[in-house]
Amino acid sequence: MILEAVMLQVKQGMEEEYEAAFYKASKIISSxxxxxxxxxxRCMEVKGKYLLLVKWESLEDHTVGFRQSIEYQAWKEQLHHFYDPFPIVEHFKSVNLS
Structure with missing residues (x-):
């Protein structure tokens, strides 16, 4: 399993609209x-700042399966215009500490 982590900055004054759009777009990613x-x-200290965490079975499920899909185009259309600056997406894997 991998964890996709994205710090999102939503344009000022668009937070409520963004949250409603994200709720609708969630159906895309979850499918x-x-x-x-x-x-x-939602960040408590900085207005318009959000943290998105997505768990995927593999890196390729996100980077290829989702990012190169028709569904991603709909995701992009619904959400990307809210971001400024455009977010950096990072992927993490659990560290085995035993």
Whole structure:
């Protein structure tokens, strides 16, 4: 399992509209092969700042399966115009500490 982590900055004054659009777009991502779960967190200190965490079965499920899909185009159309600056997406894997 991998964790996709994205810090999102939504344009000022568009937070409520963004959250409604994200709720609708969540149906897209949750239908994808390899998708496990996702959550969107709103920052308490910085207005318009969010943290998106998505769990995928594999890196390729996100980078190829989702990002190169027709569904991603709909995701992009619904959400990308809210971001400024455009977010950097990073992927993480659990560290085995035992």
């Amino acid at each position: 994808m092969k390899g998708y496990i779960s996702h959550e969107l967190q």
